[in-house]
Amino acid sequence: MLVDIRANKPLGNFYLEDLRYNRTDFSLNTDFDLTPGWYKLVIEYPGSKLKLEEIIINEQALDILLYSGWFLEQRTGFKTSPGTTLFARGQFEIWIHTDMGLMIQTIYESIQRREFGMNLFDKYMHTVDRPMDLPEDCPAIIRNWFANGNGPRWWKKNNILTPYEALDPEVLADIDKAKLLDEMTNMCDYSKDNPKFALPLKGKELKGTRRGLRSGYELPYTELDELPGSEMKRLCEKAGIKRLLGCTLQMQYPGESFVPHVDEHYDPETKAVMQGPCSFMLDLSEDSSQHYFKVGRGGLIPLDVGCFANFNYAHATFNASDIPRPLCILNGKRDNTIDYLLMN
Structure with missing residues (x-):
């Protein structure tokens, strides 16, 4: 996995978090091993206002997909979208996948292209389906159902497909x-x-x-x-x-x-x-x-x-x-x- 983060000033802390909340630290532009799957990329507020310009994964720029992320303000817990400006204590969060093709498909199937750069929370809800481990004496079909974590997804609100x-x-x-x-x-x-x-x-x-x-x-x-x-x-x-x-x-x-x-x-x-x-x-x-x-x-x-x-x-x-x-x-x-x- 190769990740580069470009901004208007030096970054503070950043890391990846998988669907089970396990953290992976990494260095920019340095190849590292990562189990295939979804990861939340977290970029923390460095102490002064910072503007994210681009994120590049395995030499593929996110471009407008960068706007599928948000800024989570620490004090209020409020999510700002678009969130590429880190303006207070908190962190920028965006879900990425080790398979860029899968990531692109998932996001484009969820969000209309013309709405990137707008406040996605106005028209969409965001969910994360995480894997869970249930007891061994639980029926196998139940253990398998909850162990399967589909990851993140945006959903259109007030829609026949909203879960x-x-x-x-x-x-x-x-x-x-x-x-x-x-x-x-x-x-x-x-x-x-x-x-x-x-x-x-x-x-x-x-x-x-x-x-x-x-x-x-x-x-x-x-x-x-x-x-x-x-x-x-x-x-x-x-x-x-x-x-x-x-x-x-x-x-x-x-x-x-x-x-x-x-x-x-x-x-x-x-x-x-x-x-x-x-x-x-x-x-x-x-x-x-x-x-x-x-x-x-x-x-x-x-x-x-x-x-x-x-x-x-x-x-x-x-x-x-x-x-x-x-x-x-x-x-x-x-x-x-x-x-x-x-x-x-």
Whole structure:
């Protein structure tokens, strides 16, 4: 691997970081060995304003692809795009690949050429799908699914291909999850069999349950005024859900998983409105840090703050914690005029 970084003044610290957060230091214009894959190139603020001019990888200039990076400000955590000017304590970050052809293809398939040099976070979201190591007694298909890290990708927002849309953490901060769980336990009185793709750890018995407000996901919608729970109504209003198509409480116990699958259980009329990121999910447990839910190349999704997931992508789950995972799943008609999504 050969890397050169050109700027209007001498650089400070710089290094590479792989998908498992391992750091590699290197010298400019000096060939070094690197395992094939994705790496985040980090260039730290040197103490005074610095302007990046070009990055050259294996004798290939990034040119406009340089604008796929951003500046991460240390004090605020805010990402500035375009970020080629290092203006405060922080660092410039850009994901590169040892195979430049793959890097070019991935970025051009994600970002329209005319938008390089603009603030990409206005129209796109950025994800990094990282590999994870799960316990040996976890089913092989689950271990393999989570061990596969697809790396970074830009996604067009509010698009049928967007893998998920996360809410800003402040939006649902005052939702009483315990009250919501109690309401859902009472209102979701249709018991649903766990699908055949639900699995326990080796040698364990499957205990997970699914309960729904209705028996399935068929039109017509349920109006919010028809809901018996006040906290559920508040949740829908805050999350921008105008009408409900389905409401499910899914309980997943420690060590249990759902194998990779695509949701295809809708009738034709329902499927027509179940496109893009339209399935809302919120983890109702006190600690969701080890409740893993991965949607295709989009990687892990933030169940703790609430998000809309696109179940037209293959997705799988695993509860790596020692507590049950009560998951609120809502499908319905969204109010896309509300500006409540996590923007940066």
